[in-house]
Amino acid sequence: MASYASIITHAAVLILLILSSFLNSFAKHGYSSSRHHRHHSHYSINATSNPRLQQAYVALQAWKSVIYSDPNNFTSNWIGPSVCNYTGVYCAPFPNNTKIRVVAGIDLNQADIAGYLPEELGLLSDLALIHLNSNRFCGILPQSLANLTLLFELDLSNNRFVGPFPSVVLSLRTLHYLDIRFNDFEGPLPPNLFAKNLDAVFLNNNRFTSVIPSNFGLSSASVVVFANNQFGGCLPPSVANFASTLEELLLININLSGCLPPEVGYLYKLRVLDVSFNKVVGPIPYSLAGLAHLEQLNLAHNMFTGIVPAGVCVLPNLANFTYSYNYFCEEEGICMNLTSKGITFDDRRNCLPDKPLQRSKKQCSAVNEHPVDCFDFHCGGSGGGFATAAAPMPLSPPPSG
Ligand SMILES: *[C@@H]1O[C@H](CO)[C@@H](O)[C@H](O)[C@H]1NC(C)=O
Ligand SMILES: *[C@@H]1O[C@H](CO)[C@@H](O)[C@H](O)[C@H]1NC(C)=O
Ligand SMILES: *[C@@H]1O[C@H](CO)[C@@H](O)[C@H](O)[C@H]1NC(C)=O
Ligand SMILES: *[C@@H]1O[C@H](CO)[C@@H](O)[C@H](O)[C@H]1NC(C)=O
Ligand SMILES: *[C@@H]1O[C@H](CO)[C@@H](O)[C@H](O)[C@H]1NC(C)=O
Ligand SMILES: *[C@@H]1O[C@H](CO)[C@@H](O)[C@H](O)[C@H]1NC(C)=O
Ligand SMILES: *[C@@H]1O[C@H](CO)[C@@H](O)[C@H](O)[C@H]1NC(C)=O
Ligand SMILES: *[C@@H]1O[C@H](CO)[C@@H](O)[C@H](O)[C@H]1NC(C)=O
Secondary structure, X not given: OHHHHHHHHHHHHHHXXXXXXXHHHHHOOOOOOHHXXXXXXXXXXXOOOOHHHHHHHHHHHHHHOOEEEOOOOOOOOOOOOOHHHOOOEEEEEEOOEEEEEEEEEEEOOOOOOEEEOOHHHHHOOOOOEEEOOOOEEEEOOOHHHHHOOOOOEEEOOOOEEEEEOOHHHHHXXXXXXXXXXXXXXXXXXXXXXXXXXXXXXXXXXXXXXXXXXXXXXXXOOOEEEOOOOOOOOOOOHHHHHHOOOOOEEEOOOOOOEEEOOHHHHHOOOXXXXXXXXXEEEEOOOHXXXXXXXXXXXXXXXXXXXXXXXXXXXXXXXXXXXXXXXXXXXXXXXXXXXXXXXOOEEEOOOOOOOOOOOOOOHHHHHHHHOOOOOHHHOOOOOOOXXXXXXXXXXXXXXXXXX
């Protein structure tokens, strides 16, 4: 999927950013010259002589003792006080005192390690980044991670973590990048998650339920991925609070219902919007015509009705518009011939009179005889959406085919 490719690029950019910010941070303290470093190369780089590395040694040995499988031998050299020589452990001069080296990063990506995260990880209080992508770490996150007051980037993706949303991350003031996708976290998201200063939030492929919190604070995220969870409810209009930063919003397969709120059209920086595989009803809001940067729009596999508005089809950067498997009954203006604009599109399985591969008349009339009133839609849960006045579900699930 195109959007995922750009997310990966985004992550790479963030990693560069983080390293350069670490570098800047000690440059600011006047120790940026490498010549200077050569003259003062008496770093205390082993745990015997440096209390911070001594603490790191305790933490890393505790961690090693709860690693049950390490098929690629990442931790087999985690022996002795030279923690900076351990595979996957990265030391850097401490920003405030470059004569001291500290453990600034842990990168065990793709190590396939099985084990868990012990309380002692709280001793690694100088960490700026933790990358544990694609391992078999299980259990819950220790509360002691709250001690990692410099942590900027936390990637726990593709592991076996369980339990409720790890609320300890909410206390990490410097955290900018949170990736917990592909785990087994469950239950509701904490409402204040989006009040944090996060650049990117990946929550996809977990077991989150409840609804997307309706009180999105003023958020600074540029990428938010909710995909493949079981939120249900409506997309809250407060999504507009992401307006000044959000570039990618992926809501694929999250059991989303109700109408798309017009506020989505306020997200003027959006490049990718994907709400496919949900139960969204009603029309495409005309406000989407304001998304001047939009490149990818996927509305497929929902219960959208009404017309495909010309205002969306003329968006200057639109390259791929997928709206198959809905109940649209008219394509306005240029939407009828997106080929002429060089836009990749998929309009199959709708109710478009002059197009091939549409739904049967019977399926179309069953749905179009009961138009949706977005202002009278019951969103379920405490979710946002429009009015929450109790009204019966206006539509039964679409017939297959
Ligand atoms: C650790 O550092 C101290 C002082 O810098 C040194 O005397 C000692 O030999 C080192 N130990 C190891 C195992 O490198
Ligand atoms: C890891 O170490 C064990 C024991 O030394 C060895 O048998 C195995 O081949 C090593 N595995 C890898 C992937 O290097
Ligand atoms: C750690 O790595 C440095 C640089 O690669 C090397 O000089 C040193 O001998 C290593 N220390 C130990 C204890 O392996
Ligand atoms: C580094 O120094 C600054 C200013 O001197 C101080 O505010 C900050 O708390 C220090 N950071 C740490 C981790 O000691
Ligand atoms: C937090 O870090 C400090 C050192 O910065 C350490 O002394 C303390 O034991 C740590 N607390 C926990 C709970 O790990
Ligand atoms: C999907 O959301 C609806 C409420 O909109 C809820 O009743 C249903 O249980 C949810 N389905 C799943 C699989 O979570
Ligand atoms: C267009 O988007 C759809 C849905 O995301 C995707 O399956 C398809 O591969 C995309 N086509 C191109 C040419 O990017
Ligand atoms: C769509 O536009 C192209 C180029 O402008 C034209 O060749 C083609 O006949 C049009 N298709 C239809 C169905 O109108």
